[in-house]
Amino acid sequence: MATAEMQSENSVDLSKQFLLAMPGMVGGEWANTVIFMCEHNAQGALGLVVNRPTDLMLPDLLQRLSITVSPDAPAAQQPVFFGGPVHTDRGFVLHTPGRDYSASLPMGDLLLTTSRDILEDIAQGNGPAHYLVALGYAGWGAGQLESELAQNAWLNVAANNAVIFDVPPEARYESAIGVLGIHSSMLTGTAGHA
Structure with missing residues (x-):
C-alpha cells in the first residue's frame, strides 16, 4: 500500500475545521495564521487564510x-x-447561506463561491449576511498536510x-485557540515523544 494511501486511511478529515500555526514551528508569513x-x-x-487582510479594499477589486459598488453597500x-x-489571481468568497450562486460548494454551514454573481450582489448590498473575499488559497499535496501535522x-x-465574521482579523488567532479554552502562550512548538 502506498504511503499516501496509508496516511489518508489513518488521518482525520480536517474539512470545515481551523488549522492554527503552532508557535515556534511555523514562522514568517505563516506565523499566527488561521486557515x-x-x-x-x-x-x-x-484552505483559506481568514486572518490576513491585504491593503486591497473590496471596492478596488470590484x-x-x-x-x-453601491455607496451604501457594506462592501x-x-x-x-x-x-x-x-x-493568488483567483478569488474565493467564503460566506453564510443566502441566494443560490452558480458556483457554490457547501462547507458545513458555510459556502465557498467562486462565481462573479456573488460579487455583483455584494457590490449592490444584496449579498449574503456574512462573507470573506480572499485571493489565493493554501494548498497541500497528498500526505503533505499529514506530515506537517x-x-x-x-x-x-x-x-x-x-471567529471568521465577528472577530477583528488581528484577534482571530487568539479567538480560535480560545475555542479550546486556552491562550497561545500555553502552546509550545516542541513535540513530545514517548
Whole structure:
C-alpha cells in the first residue's frame, strides 16, 4: 500500500475545521495564521487564510472587475484577504447561506463561491449576511498536510463562524485557540515523544 494511501486511511478529515500555526514551528508569513479548511482528502487539502487582510479594499477589486459598488453597500468598507500563496489571481468568497450562486460548494454551514454573481450582489448590498473575499488559497499535496501535522506545525480546532465574521482579523488567532479554552502562550512548538 502506498504511503499516501496509508496516511489518508489513518488521518482525520480536517474539512470545515481551523488549522492554527503552532508557535515556534511555523514562522514568517505563516506565523499566527488561521486557515479555514475547505477540503481535505487523500488527494490533498485546500484552505483559506481568514486572518490576513491585504491593503486591497473590496471596492478596488470590484472596480478592477468592472463591477460598480453601491455607496451604501457594506462592501465599501471590506478588505480583501490573502487566502494563501496558491493561485493568488483567483478569488474565493467564503460566506453564510443566502441566494443560490452558480458556483457554490457547501462547507458545513458555510459556502465557498467562486462565481462573479456573488460579487455583483455584494457590490449592490444584496449579498449574503456574512462573507470573506480572499485571493489565493493554501494548498497541500497528498500526505503533505499529514506530515506537517506529525511535525507539530499545525493545531486543528473546530471552526467557528463567529471567529471568521465577528472577530477583528488581528484577534482571530487568539479567538480560535480560545475555542479550546486556552491562550497561545500555553502552546509550545516542541513535540513530545514517548
